[in-house]
Amino acid sequence: MTTDKQTRVAVLLGSNRTGSLNRRIAEHLRDHAPAGVVVDVVQGLDAVPFYNEEIDGETAPESATALRESVxxxxxxxxxTPEYNGTMPAVLNNAIDWLSRPYGQGAIxxxxxxxxxxxxxPYGGKWSHEHARHSARIAGALVVDHIVVDEPAVNGDPLADEAAVRRFLDALDALVAHEAEAAVA
Incomplete structure (x- = not known):
């Protein structure tokens, strides 16, 4: 029996820069996603204000609502995401903050x-990725810990390296293939 169900993957970018390496990686994943997979690079993270409970709720900013709806x-x-000063960029942390609310019911x-x-x-962003996984876990996401691609781009563009491209595509495949374990009540 075949199914026409597509798996949708929302990509949160840690870099706002139009030509950033990580944006190019995300777009490559979008453009080379396997059949049955739709990769949506979420736009407008730079327009989402820093999380503040006073502006959340029924009157949440349109940019935050759009982020939540996409996820x-x-x-x-x-x-x-890249790594800024040994951690994840503020834009990614802020997105996770908005996605975690309301507590226990957020979009993530x-x-x-x-x-x-x-x-x-030489570290490829490993601390940024660790911190993003940690924050997403606290926010309620089901973090797939065995998916790790901390690609050092010291000697150039990893998208020019077939092995690095394969690691990115394999990570996407593993995320799509992951079946969340049923929660024990």
Whole structure:
């Protein structure tokens, strides 16, 4: 029996820069997603104000509502992010903050989540990815810990390296293939 169901993956970008390496990685994943997978690179994270409970709720900013709707419509969430000063960029942290609310019912709750990316350092963004996974877990996401791609881009563009491209695509495949374990009541 075949199914026509598509798996939707919302990608949260940790870089606002139009030509950023991680944006290019996300767009590559979008453009080369396997059949049955739709990769949606969520736009407008830079327009979402810093989380403040006083502006949340029925009158939440349109940009925050759009972010929540994009992630709520997805089956999986993938952060593609560089590392800033040894941690995840503020724009990604802020997105996770908005997605975690209302507490226990946010758009990210129960969604399989992974964090990957590249940086021009020998560490490839490992702390950023660790921190994004940690924050997403606290926010209620189901973090898929075995998906790890901390790609060092010290000697150039990882998208020019077939092995690195394969690691990014394999991470997407693993996230799509992940079946969340049923919660024990």
């Amino acid at each position: 709520a419509a997805a089956d999986r969430v993938l952060a593609v 709750v129960g969604k399989p989540f992974a964090a990957i990316g590249a940086t021009p350092t």
